[in-house]
Amino acid sequence: xxxxxxxxxxxxxxxxxxxxxxxxxxxxxxxxxxxxxxxxxxxxxxxxxxxxxxxxxxxxxxxxxxxxxxxxxxxxxxxxxxxxxxxxxxxxxxxxxxxxxxxxxxxxxxxxxxxxxxxxxxxxxxxxxxxxxxxxxxxx
Numbered sequence: 001x002x003x004x005x006x007x008x009x010x011x012x013x014x015x016x017x018x019x020x021x022x023x024x025x026x027x028x029x030x031x032x033x034x035x036x037x038x039x040x041x042x043x044x045x046x047x048x049x050x051x052x053x054x055x056x057x058x059x060x061x062x063x064x065x066x067x068x069x070x071x072x073x074x075x076x077x078x079x080x081x082x083x084x085x086x087x088x089x090x091x092x093x094x095x096x097x098x099x100x101x102x103x104x105x106x107x108x109x110x111x112x113x114x115x116x117x118x119x120x121x122x123x124x125x126x127x128x129x130x131x132x133x134x135x136x137x138x139x140x
Contacts, residue, residue: 051116065102
């Protein structure tokens with residue numbers, strides 16, 4: 001199957017937005033880590049710290065795979081432009097594999113994030129409040 005120069009080019013906006021989302025996740029985690037207060041740390045926080053460490057590593061790997069995918073995408077365009085169709089197609093396929101790997105790492109990171117939030121909520125031990133939505137609450 002021959003691919004044209006525009007086929008890899010269609011991935012540019014998607015990969016760019018994906019990398020932006022990964023960077024935002026990294027910055028949010030970095031902020032949480034910088035604001036983490038070890039003076040009030042207890043044994044429950046050890047699970048949170050472990051979770052934060054693994055999430056940072058996953059985001060680093062996600063960004064690396066995303067950048068590798070972007071790099072191979074550009075390289076495949078260069079090969080196609082130079083009329084090396086087979087090489088360009090092979091490099092483009094490698095770019096797609098790296099993109100899939102990056103997305104898989106993203107799903108793993110989200111899973112760890114949700115587990116950390118569940119752990120945090122379970123330590124709060126807050127009872128669920130039932131609210132009555134009658135006219136008195138609506139008029140407030």
